[in-house]
Amino acid sequence: MAATVVSPPARHRRRIPWGEVSRWAALVVLAIITMAPVFVMFATSLKTQVEIQALVPRWIFMPTLSNYETIINQYRFLPFLISSAVIGLGSTVITLLTAGMAAFALARMNFPGRGIIAHTTLIIRMIPPAVLAVTVIGFWIAWGIGDLVPGIRFTLPNGLGRGNFLDGSQLGLMLFYTALNLPFSIWLLYGFIRQIPVELEEAAIVDGANLFQVLFRVIFPLMGAGFAVSAIFTFRIAWNEFILALMLTNRFTKTLPVFASEFIREEGVLWGQMMAVGSLIVIPPMLLTFFAARQIVQGVSAGAVKG
Amino acid sequence: MRTNRFVPYLFLLPAVAILALGLLVPLYNSVMLSFYDWGFGQPWSARRFLGFANFQRLVTDPTVWASVRTTFVFGFWVVTLEMLIGVGLALLLEKAVRGASFIRTIFVMPLMIAPVVVGLIWRYLLDARNGVINYYLTEIGEALPFLQSLGFKTQTWLADPTLAMVSIIVSDVWQWTPFVFMIVLAGLQGLPGDVMEAAYIDGANWWKMTWHVKLPMLRNILLIALLMRIIDVFRALEVIFIMTGGGPGSSTRVLSLALFQTAFTSQDLGYAATIALLLSVILIIFSIVLLLYSNPLKDKADF
Numbered sequence: 001m002a003a004t005v006v007s008p009p010a011r012h013r014r015r016i017p018w019g020e021v022s023r024w025a026a027l028v029v030l031a032i033i034t035m036a037p038v039f040v041m042f043a044t045s046l047k048t049q050v051e052i053q054a055l056v057p058r059w060i061f062m063p064t065l066s067n068y069e070t071i072i073n074q075y076r077f078l079p080f081l082i083s084s085a086v087i088g089l090g091s092t093v094i095t096l097l098t099a100g101m102a103a104f105a106l107a108r109m110n111f112p113g114r115g116i117i118a119h120t121t122l123i124i125r126m127i128p129p130a131v132l133a134v135t136v137i138g139f140w141i142a143w144g145i146g147d148l149v150p151g152i153r154f155t156l157p158n159g160l161g162r163g164n165f166l167d168g169s170q171l172g173l174m175l176f177y178t179a180l181n182l183p184f185s186i187w188l189l190y191g192f193i194r195q196i197p198v199e200l201e202e203a204a205i206v207d208g209a210n211l212f213q214v215l216f217r218v219i220f221p222l223m224g225a226g227f228a229v230s231a232i233f234t235f236r237i238a239w240n241e242f243i244l245a246l247m248l249t250n251r252f253t254k255t256l257p258v259f260a261s262e263f264i265r266e267e268g269v270l271w272g273q274m275m276a277v278g279s280l281i282v283i284p285p286m287l288l289t290f291f292a293a294r295q296i297v298q299g300v301s302a303g304a305v306k307g
Numbered sequence: 308m309r310t311n312r313f314v315p316y317l318f319l320l321p322a323v324a325i326l327a328l329g330l331l332v333p334l335y336n337s338v339m340l341s342f343y344d345w346g347f348g349q350p351w352s353a354r355r356f357l358g359f360a361n362f363q364r365l366v367t368d369p370t371v372w373a374s375v376r377t378t379f380v381f382g383f384w385v386v387t388l389e390m391l392i393g394v395g396l397a398l399l400l401e402k403a404v405r406g407a408s409f410i411r412t413i414f415v416m417p418l419m420i421a422p423v424v425v426g427l428i429w430r431y432l433l434d435a436r437n438g439v440i441n442y443y444l445t446e447i448g449e450a451l452p453f454l455q456s457l458g459f460k461t462q463t464w465l466a467d468p469t470l471a472m473v474s475i476i477v478s479d480v481w482q483w484t485p486f487v488f489m490i491v492l493a494g495l496q497g498l499p500g501d502v503m504e505a506a507y508i509d510g511a512n513w514w515k516m517t518w519h520v521k522l523p524m525l526r527n528i529l530l531i532a533l534l535m536r537i538i539d540v541f542r543a544l545e546v547i548f549i550m551t552g553g554g555p556g557s558s559t560r561v562l563s564l565a566l567f568q569t570a571f572t573s574q575d576l577g578y579a580a581t582i583a584l585l586l587s588v589i590l591i592i593f594s595i596v597l598l599l600y601s602n603p604l605k606d607k608a609d610f
Contacts, residue, residue, distance in 0.1 A: 023399065037481065054437075101318045123591055133331065138576045155566050175328060184324055240421035261427075264549070282421065286416065286419065289412055289416050293408070293412040297411060
């Protein structure tokens, strides 16, 4: 509609559409500004130390995988990739499942306490990881709560000096990443469930299904789009988060952002290795961006455009 | 839907348990710890009850208020720049973006990149010796010497208090302007076509359309974007931690970084919990304000 309204009058049709050209030029410039820093990271990760420290930036160089070789062979990259993947995927699955169940109850049932639970989740949703890190870690150490949480356990590496004081139960981090993502996911899925006609559920109940069957067989299969948005945002936090991971993992279970930060040394930054880890960290979110940009925009604007 | 009255709680139990353990217990700990003096790594029995001493200290602590001021300076510039650039671009490029989904993909990218990686990329770009930015500034300055007085020369970006602040502002604007852009774009695309048509037929030009029709209709969305950006300013920590670590001196030590350093550098958990409480209260207040404009409970079909 709007497109037909603002199209130029007919007599201008033969001329060069300068407005259009300048808009496209602006878009290209913006795209370059947006992508250039990421491109520099990829390029730097493929350079040798000598090329990185050259005083004249080299745009043409012979790419080498030596930085990747170093981080994989010398710094044991793989265990941390696995740790990151376990924490990222684990948090995502737990978030979707628990948020889906909670959203179903909030969207379809009326019960005492509904308002309190609903508003509490909305009010505490912005609590940052730093607050959790500060108030949790003391007790984890003092009370050894990490020992009570089953999970992959290693001996406590005391005095590591990098801030990784805690034993590395990945379940601990998953708990916090799930908690940080639940409010957003519950309310996103709530919106999706409310769009499903309630007659479908009533029909299933008439056919003798119980509520769990209604949720898992009727509702969840219709929620692919909602789950996709929610999964992307949960994975994004769990995969990228740094402060809690720095505090709550040890030298065996640290995640990739923590691993990357360790190339900032007293004696300087190991740029090549750091850029290689950085490049590997951004690959999964970049793939998500390529395949699901629409869903990401939907999630970003979910809170803003409604209401 | 009629059900057994315990069923709703059964469905809510896992989520509520995780939220309680993961968010409410830490918040409660923060309240409790703020009454104690408790050093990092000490046994719980070594704590010392202080009453309201931590709060008194907080109110009179110049370093905390300096970091609040730093947060405001940082927040003022990033929110202003991101809103102006984001809204401006959305209005100017609304038509062009419609036809180009790859643009959306590119603009989404910065939002998905790990803050640690954003920090390390910008730290590298702004590096005084090897940084690309310094190199080209110097080159341009040497080619056109009159520009040198305007800053086209080697700058110690992350080692100078003012430039370090400029640096973290630049990285934040780079990462978060697309967020404002996309929210406003979604809002523009949701504007009713018949209203736009009517305004156009009434002889409104682009400027009038924007100023008198589109922006007023987007008022709510603009407010929500603004509030979300303000909230994120108070949460921002990781990029600054990697780029400057709060330095040089304490010139980029925002409130959340002051919290982090009080806990893990000064190892003063009781006082850190008090700062955490301050930060939580600020964020909860903003969350409540945000709820007034965007409340998922208040959709029309409710009940």
